[in-house]
Amino acid sequence: MSETARKFNLLPMLGHTKGKRSPVTCALKCDNACAGETCNTSSNSYFRDVASATMSRRAALGLGAAGALAVALGSAVTSAEPASAAGLSKAAKEGFGKSKLKFTAIKPVDAAVDAVTVPDGFTWQPVIRWGDPLFSDSPDFDINKQTAAAQARQFGYNNDYTDILEIPNTKGRRAVLFTNHEYTNENIMVPAGYDAKETRAIGRAAHGLAVVELERKNTTKPWSYVKGAPLNRRFLDDTTYELTGPVAGSALVKTVADPSGKAIKGTFGNCSGGTTPWGTILSGEENFNGYFVAGGTSASDKRYGLTANATSRKWELDDPRFDTRNAGYENEANRFGWIVEVDPFDPTSTPKKHSAMGRFKHEGANVIVAKSGHVVAYMGDDERFDYLYKFVSKGKYIEGDRKNNMGLLSEGNLFVAQFTGNSPAAEITGTGAVPSDGAFDGIGEWLPLVVDGKSAIAGMSVEEVLVHTRIAADKAANAKGGPTKMDRCEDVQPSLHTGKVYVVCTNNSDRGKAGKEGATEVNPRTQNRDGHIVEITETGDQTSTSFGWNLLMVCGDPAQGDVTYFSGYPVDKVSPISCPDNVAFDSVGNLWISTDGAPSGIGYNDGLFKVTLDGAERGKVEQFLAVPRDAETCGPIIHDEERTVFVAVQHPGEEGTFEAPHSYFPDYVGAGAKPAAGQVRAPRPAVIQVFRG
Template sequence: MSEIEGGEGRRRRLLPLLTSGHGGRSAMTCKYRCGDACSHPAPNASDNEYFGDMVSTAMSRRGLLRTGAAAAVVVGAGSTSALTTAAPAAARPSGPKPPSQLRPTPPEYGRPVGFTPVGDNGLDSVVVPNGYDWSVTIAWGDPVEDGAPEFDFDNQSVDAQLRQFGYNADFVAVLPLDRNFDRAVLWVNHEYTNDELMFRGWPGPEAADPELLRISMAAHGGSVVELERVGDTGEWKPATRGRRRYNRRVHTNTEFRLTGAAAGSEHVRTGADPDGTTVLGTLNNCAGGVTPWGTILSGEENFHQYFGATADVTDSATVERYNRYGIRTSAGTGRGWERADERFDVANEPNEPNRFGWVVEVDPYDPDSTPRKHTALGRFKHEGANVNIAADGRAVAYMGDDERFDYVYKFVSRKKYRDGNSKRDREHNMTLLEDGDLYVAKFTGNSPEFPGNPPADGLFDGTGEWLPLVKDGESMVDGMTVDEVLVFTRLAADKLGPTKMDRPEDVEPHPVTGTVYIALTNNNRRTPGQIDEPNPRPDNKFGHVMGIDEDGADAAATSFTWHIVLLAGDPENPDTYYGGFDKSQVSQISCPDNVAFDPAGRLWLATDGMSGSLGPNDGMFVMPVEGEDTGHLRRFLSVPVGAECCGPFITPDGRTALMAVQHPGDGDGASPDSPLSTFPYGGQPRPSVVTVWRTVPDEDGYIGD
């Protein structure tokens, strides 16, 4: 393999050839996670151009090469190109600090990674580096609310599940409750259920007893669980002292209030809610974020699969809208929920699907509060939302639409964030996501020779702009009102010609530099004729990570530059790129899904699909994105057989990593009578939240050192 010298004496490999492959989930995961979305045509049937269809003559208007921009990947067999070393980007000012309750003393910014990576494996356990330990914090069925019974796999009930920890944990967050950070609240998304693993003798959705369907429904949503620190360690367990007043289950019967311009729209009104302002439940909650004012944002993702139809949908406008979101239009069932609750029958309630696909905000500090669905942030298959503060004080939320060939979005609030600790300040900040401007991203490569030849500058980078969908309270989309843009955001965005991406999932700004990192999990349907500089591989089964820098280091800017940070896959393959670091020293990674940052500024990645694409179990990885160690990706842990690694979350004091072990034992042919995993307690596999901490601490005991 060819090499050239990089900065600080590192060897940087050339990437002479693109390879192909297929996505890595099991059939069971595909069925329950997204309703077999990958087996159907991509919902985005718009005729938006791919860069590969265009003849571009314009180079980058700024001509900047960003640190970590991707190496050249060439489409033609046997061709090669050189990779030049980009000059480092200038340091950016730190953004506003979060409220005082989120300010434990963090580790020194920029600390190096020091642990020995965990090797690839297929073990039915969580595996962590030497000097670390782990424990299960809470698992499916554990009691959450008062009166919840102990879990009994063979004697489940709706009443029990409504008060017990839900299934398939995804996003996790921990928010302090006291100054010493000895007590905290844990928030967890419950994305979906694997019914074949939940119930012995599962007969399928068409024949299942409606009671089983209602148990499955109750296992969705989220949980708030009060935690306490174990001694002076980084370990956390559910609180046993005091009232545990914060504990709460959020589920499919929880009332949510719609906010924003689409609240009350004719498109969200139903027979049960003629005002269109109150929704029961939240569905398929995937990733999320913690706001600067101390609330949780949770993204409703693959909500389409929960709706069935007792008759064909014939209205042409409704069919077009349903098709763009993957919602059933012919008579039939998906999860069977319409058999337990008629609102999930689109023939009975055609607007009910429009009440899902939003960003949800939950206040974990107030167990009596009503969660909200913010229509101003648009409706699509939200992976999550993460907030930065613009130079003028407005809140900016970044979002990805997790579908093949869909888009990246951001929202900019009309009102400004108040960096105070009073009750009035917090109440004000909790209205920021109710009104503002909504944008969708268009990425432009800066090499007219690509595709068909290497990028002229040897790097995958370029510029971009945020195209307004709603601006100053007005629709920017011809023929659509504001509420139509917000309810049918995918269709509105199609009209503006944004860039079709490789499943944009978690989107999160760096807490100091402001660079926004985007996990693009994979896309095995992209053809060679559809590649472009932001999505440079056909049949992209391994995924990649992109960074964007807003112009003027201002999150409210409408233009940006972008660069590829990571082209995932086997480091031995020439079409991979690890931030320019020597690939003989990195851990392999595939299907990056969730991203997070620790207080030292290091990027953490969780994966979804490694076993199907590379072979080993999924895991959690850390990769510095600044300094000499940039791109030195290392596996921090691996999860059990059949499981996906979700989260991750590094506590504000830097002493604990938390992550979710989702769907352990998921695999073709798995059942309660023939389990593929016994994680975590032996017996039936149970999705769980796991805490990891140092047992042989350095001076401070920080995670990742």
């Protein structure tokens, strides 16, 4: 066992991770979720039936369309363009093959390689790294002399969701970068022997969010961050967030420190996110349970993975709110697990947590404006056997009315997804083999949780549904049964070009194990190591309560004998891909996928992949880049018009220690040479840009 494993008590996942996935990551990022009991022990199961014509994806109806992209350089979406009469989307007929970002796919990179690998003709450089000073009074980063006070004025650790929004009227020369800081690994951040309390404080200060101004000479040059810029901001553990919606002021979220139940300190475990059409950023609070000690015996504690065990970071030693057994703090964990909204253009604004969107392990939230004008947000609960959700705003989007639009996520209807397959149950074998009709597909329903301000769940108030959303979803049902247990819904993105929604299911190693649900048509593999992606077409516009669906891909490495599916595209002509995580679209509608777990779990570094979504090359996967040893690829931004791609490189060198690094990213010397005697270099999570050069 490594020294890192000893320090963080990593026995639960040691020897059980796949490919290059580190047990350190499992402990620090998600509190060893895969080693614990499955949180969803409800009796909900997939409703299987023999296909009929009305159940086929071929009978799924069209989609709505209206609106236009509102935020320059960002990934915000409004409504989709209509499909063409010829059957292909407008993007397929006019766009997919017209991207200016041309490249030759790279080959998979061995997991031992400590380098960023990009296609021929491209180069890369950091935009900003952990520890870079943000403010005029920020100290320069000194890895041997870190303090919590310094870290609070510097860029945080482990960037996940990332977006770049142009500052208006700057001719493309200035922008703001937003990123989450998901979690920390103090074992590779600070030297051995550091004061324990100060180390914990450094870790807290390295969490949260950041907004940083960028500049460049012109649109053909790379970006640099601007120290001391007026929009620069860090969101820390003592930053106040306004709780909005029906739960604001509820007894379920009041504490001795906040008797109002409306002012929450900090945000933790933030994973992916989204950018709204009105230019704000959404951030998902995901693995918040790992930050709290709790009683661990209540139904809510069990359903959300809260236990009485000491946390790996031990913040409970410094602040009583992180132990919910302390008098007055029983509800503190209820104040996390929300969608956060940040205005990156106003450094004095109060960020919000939106209770109307439900509380669970949010990977993120992505917004589209329906034809009706209502805002629709899609959200995944990143846990084995948990659910997919949709929020529909009560109010309507008004182009140019930012004040109105910034209130749209505070009130609305909440739904959970139920998928039904159209193939006989006997054809879903658990191997990933395609059923006889040639596709994994079917129809679905959005089961109501909250509608028109009223609870749709018997015996639960609106406040209870929204605070204990997982429990409420377990109880939702129609004649076919309850919501569908999924294989870790991570990013969920609607396409601006087609209106279709892409649900990224990263993996589920427990599917089909004793006492656990087996394969279903929408989750067709047992012990699903490699993941898959679901494509949803809403019936009508995005406010519909029914949809059609199919699988875009069942991931893996065909060259290693994995049973895979790429929408009928030849499997011997794709880049191997595994554990899809975050996704983004380029300007012509191609899907880009970042991975977390490495292709097929066979020892490749994680990467970024382009996927064509329609036409003759639908399902074609091409690897664009690979990140260094132990790292995960996060937060892709695709500026294909400028031939530039951005990714956040998270937890490089995770398996090492401060004294014996596994990576020197991004401050390589020569060809990744080790430092000279006495010279200290450690891996620094960073946002990087890849461009023609």
